[in-house]
Amino acid sequence: MPIAIERATKRFGNVAALDEISLTVEDGSFVTILGASGCGKSTLLNMVAGLEAPSSGQITLDGRPITKPGPDRVVVFQRAGLYPWLSLRDNIAFGLKMRGKVEWREVDRVIELIGLRGFETHRPYELSGGMQQRVSIARALVMHPRVLLMDEPFGALDAQTRENMQEFLTELWERIRATVIFVTHDIDEAIILGSRLVVMSARPGRISLDENVPLGRPRNWDMSTTPEFLQLKRAARQILAGEGH
Ligand SMILES: Nc1ncnc2c1ncn2[C@@H]1O[C@H](COP(=O)(O)OP(=O)(O)O)[C@@H](O)[C@H]1O
Ligand SMILES: [Mg+2]
Structure with missing residues (x-):
């Protein structure tokens, strides 16, 4: 049971945003x-x-809060949020670099997976919105979340x-x-x-x-x-x- 949300409630001041959400994924x-x-x-x-953090209730992954x-757990947002000064390949490798080690073969495998081979050296401004969002997904996938x-x-x-x-x-x-x-x-x-x-x-x-x-x-x-x-x-x-x- 990887993700278990148990009666999670979230309040922002007086605003009750979520009320006792329970969900298992x-x-x-x-x-x-x-x-x-x-x-x-x-x-x-x-x-x-x-x-x-929930105001009450809890959320666990494999039983751990x-x-x-x-x-x-990697998030892909509405905005791709790529680094404009980095190439497509370096954008995808960035998270791995922060973690200490880049497996370039893996980076290239993911580029292949998202269908953007040939665009490795392109900067984000040279990519369409759809391509940028694919890079954003690739950046998440390369972390093997x-x-x-x-x-x-x-x-x-x-x-x-x-x-x-x-x-x-x-x-x-x-x-x-x-x-x-x-x-x-x-x-x-x-x-x-x-x-x-x-x-x-x-x-x-x-x-x-x-x-x-x-x-x-x-x-x-x-x-x-x-x-x-x-x-x-x-x-x-x-x-x-x-x-x-
Ligand atoms: N950081 C915050 N501070 C105060 N209120 C928030 C905050 N984040 C979200 N809310 C409020 O919680 C409710 C749910 O917001 P949100 O989760 O962004 O909804 P959705 O993603 O479905 O559009 C909204 O009423 C929003 O104004
Ligand atoms: Mg939203």
Whole structure:
């Protein structure tokens, strides 16, 4: 039982951001957390990352409480946050360098994995937004984290690039099968990517739905017109719509 969130509550002063969230994430699963803006998704992810502590309750990894960030849990944010003065290859190697040792063969393997061979010496400004976000994912993967935490990683991309990236991430995950917790406010994205869908409602953030996504793999966007997809979408939408006041 790798990640266990047990009755985690988070308050910021008077604001109750999360209320008694309980969630277990199995090794090798792809869980998407869907919720409206402000419902506490980032707060939840940051607690798993060890960037925030719960006000009460606890979060454990392999039974040990998470108290600080660690290389076993890497976060990919909406903004790629690459170092503009470093090449693509050096950006990906940066975390390993900080840890002391760079396995360049591994760096190149990951560059191959994200499909950016030939761009090794490019600086971030020479890359498209989608490419930059792939580098950001590569930078996380090269650390071989147990858990990949993704906070609306495609939220800043245009619609077409976003769809390409969703396809890219699906294919990537089908190959590497790392544990992924992916946060988004986009219903379609949450369903097409996840093996399991968790929907949160807001103020305070609570889990309103937690279901396996009844779609096979490999995934593709054609599945978004199947009855299974549409049924889950309707259920998720009802929860999100229930808070429009
Ligand atoms: N550091 C903070 N200080 C005070 N309030 C915060 C802080 N972080 C988040 N909040 C509040 O907690 C709630 C949840 O925020 P957040 O986790 O960012 O939501 P989401 O990622 O779903 O948009 C919001 O009401 C937000 O204003
Ligand atoms: Mg957020």
